Amino acid sequence: MENTDQLAQKPKRPRISTQHTVVSTTSVLNKDFVIKEDILKEIGQIADNSNTEVYVVGGYVRDYFLGREQTDLDFTVVGDSINFAKEVARHYKTKPIIYEKFRTALVQTGQYKCEFVGTRKEKYYHDSRNPVVTEGSLDDDIRRRDFTINTIAVSLNQDKFGTIVDIFSGKKDIDRRIIRTPLEPTITYNDDPLRMVRAARFAAQLGFEVEEGSFRAIKKIADRINIVAQERITEEFLKILAAKKPSKGLRLLYESDLFLHIFPELHKLAGVESKFDGKQSFAHKDILRHTFKVLDNVAERSTNLWLRFAALVHDIAKPAVKRFTPGMGWSFHGHEDVGARWIEDIFRRLRLPLDKVDYVERLVRLHQRPMQLVDEGVTDSAVRRLAFHAGDALEDLFLLCRADITTNNPHLSEQYLNNYEIVFQKVVEVQEKDKLREFQSPVRGEEIMELCDLQPSKPVGMVKSRIEEAILDGIIPNEHDAARSYLLENKDAWLEEINNVLNG
Numbered sequence: 001m002e003n004t005d006q007l008a009q010k011p012k013r014p015r016i017s018t019q020h021t022v023v024s025t026t027s028v029l030n031k032d033f034v035i036k037e038d039i040l041k042e043i044g045q046i047a048d049n050s051n052t053e054v055y056v057v058g059g060y061v062r063d064y065f066l067g068r069e070q071t072d073l074d075f076t077v078v079g080d081s082i083n084f085a086k087e088v089a090r091h092y093k094t095k096p097i098i099y100e101k102f103r104t105a106l107v108q109t110g111q112y113k114c115e116f117v118g119t120r121k122e123k124y125y126h127d128s129r130n131p132v133v134t135e136g137s138l139d140d141d142i143r144r145r146d147f148t149i150n151t152i153a154v155s156l157n158q159d160k161f162g163t164i165v166d167i168f169s170g171k172k173d174i175d176r177r178i179i180r181t182p183l184e185p186t187i188t189y190n191d192d193p194l195r196m197v198r199a200a201r202f203a204a205q206l207g208f209e210v211e212e213g214s215f216r217a218i219k220k221i222a223d224r225i226n227i228v229a230q231e232r233i234t235e236e237f238l239k240i241l242a243a244k245k246p247s248k249g250l251r252l253l254y255e256s257d258l259f260l261h262i263f264p265e266l267h268k269l270a271g272v273e274s275k276f277d278g279k280q281s282f283a284h285k286d287i288l289r290h291t292f293k294v295l296d297n298v299a300e301r302s303t304n305l306w307l308r309f310a311a312l313v314h315d316i317a318k319p320a321v322k323r324f325t326p327g328m329g330w331s332f333h334g335h336e337d338v339g340a341r342w343i344e345d346i347f348r349r350l351r352l353p354l355d356k357v358d359y360v361e362r363l364v365r366l367h368q369r370p371m372q373l374v375d376e377g378v379t380d381s382a383v384r385r386l387a388f389h390a391g392d393a394l395e396d397l398f399l400l401c402r403a404d405i406t407t408n409n410p411h412l413s414e415q416y417l418n419n420y421e422i423v424f425q426k427v428v429e430v431q432e433k434d435k436l437r438e439f440q441s442p443v444r445g446e447e448i449m450e451l452c453d454l455q456p457s458k459p460v461g462m463v464k465s466r467i468e469e470a471i472l473d474g475i476i477p478n479e480h481d482a483a484r485s486y487l488l489e490n491k492d493a494w495l496e497e498i499n500n501v502l503n504g
Contacts, residue, residue: 035154035162039112043075043088044156050087053078055138055153055165062149065174066206073114076141076153081105081118088114103135120144139167146188146195147202148173148180177208185217193224196258197236204240204249215256222257230351233262237350241308246299247292250312254288265346266291266312268319287318290406297403306356307396310363311403317342340365362393363400370401374419383423383430384472390427398424441467442480443487451484452491459498463487466494 035041040056047054058074077084082098085105089096092109099105103118119141136144138153145151148170155163164171168182179199181188189196196218199210210218225233240249250266253259259267269288291312298311317339318332325331340361347357369386390397398420405416441464448454448463467476467483476482 035156039073039109039114040156042091043114044158044161046087046091047084047156048158050084052080052084053138054084054156056156057142057153058145058150061152061154061164062170062174065171071111071113073112075114075116075156076119076138077116078119078138081116085114085116088116117141138165142167143182144191145182146192146198148182149178149202149208151182177206178211179203179208179214180211181214181217185214186221189217189221190224192228193221194228194232194236196222196225196256197233197240197253197262200249200252200256200258201236201239201243203252204243204246207245207248210252215252218256218258223261225258225261230349234350234352237262238305241295241312242303242305244299245296246308246312247296250292250295263350265316265342269315287315291315293406294400294403297406298400301399301403302396304396306359307363307400309352309356310360310367310396311400313339313343313346313360314364314367314400314404315339316346316364336365336368359393362390363397366390366397367400367404370398370420370423371416373423380430381473383427384474387427387430388468388472394427441465441471442478442483443467447484448487451487452495458502459495462498463491463494466490 043054043056046052055076055078056073057076060070060073063070075081081103082096082100082105085096085098085107089107092107094107094109097106103120105116107114107116118135119138120136142151142153142165148168150170151166151168152170153165155161155165173180179202181195199214199218202208203210240246240253243249253262254267254270257267266288269286269291271286271288291314294314295308295311298308302308315332315335317335321332321335321338323331323333343361343364344354344357346352347354347360366386366389369389373382373386387394401420402417405413407413407416443464445456445460445464448460449456452459452463454460454463467487470476470486471478471483476486
């Protein structure tokens, strides 16, 4: 069993000065940035030919210093960014996507996605999701950015090609692996509250720490996230989930109280509740801590985003069903079924793709079944049912089950893994032998209607289910002729039973 320390302990964060002193631009010009990409050299030449001052800024520069490849390129243009983007698009014989309101344009060429933004100021009003944009200087444009690590600009013009402009010591923060805002944190986060989630995303993606003052500011104004469009929040959330160690970012969302607003079901998983029944004390483990460990276990083995999401929500309903029984302790009976029923509503609220609902529902509903088979006995009938319900998610289900073993007892862990392997091999064997992949009744609806003299109706599906149940119970093989004969033998009795049920 995992220890029961609560997740909600005060987070330990780097003690770093929260002063936001601006260094003069001229004092940080250093020609030590080696640009190798031809596209940056070519855009620099286009800039010189059109007498335009252009800088590559943001993620490309940050990732250059981190040794990470980057194909999304952000450019700051001192002047008319849209006209310059059109010049770039003409050079690469493509068409730009233009956003006049925000003075931005996007040019896709080969593997690179190039976004051009005019130097600007942004102002967010308290009740608005969109900024009011006005023209500004290079310094204004750098000041409006989210974090110091994304404020570094590199000139592409020939006279100062490769020169770094780093007015907020972003390179130093990259070296220290710190996420810090260029302005006072409450100003930066109030300007665009999504940046609070982005702080957690960068922490997860880069393995950085959020500076203490930034963290306090997020916690103080966490409710401001409610003004941000759900689609923007979800995009950042999924990036956290796709990180090498997702729990790093998710812990920040919990500790800063952002979970209360963007995923309250997860927030409720935290904490340990104890009971004393007069004879013995009982406590259940912190479900959120356990969930994060399961998610990280899955992330070590798979990049499948929706398998990771299933790991995140596999115990989502435990707080709703938890019960205390004197002498026995805590139980969470039926949490897998309740949780599975919640999935579609969660997907709709978070604006997630609904075509992934069935997959996640299946994994949540079935994640207890393999261990139950170990306890109840691995019968062919039970194995067929598991294979049938898991379908093409079978291997992912067992990956989730193995990741769900978070005990610190190595003997127990090995025992559980061995038991899962026995069940898995049995399921694979039966699945292949009985042709259960993509299984459904070999006698289809049209044939059932013809043999039973039925119109399209509920009884057709009920008859079909009787045939499927017989196959899963091993009464008949998964073959058309055997299923058809079984239907003919039983149809009269079935139809009488079905009519009795439907007619009360």
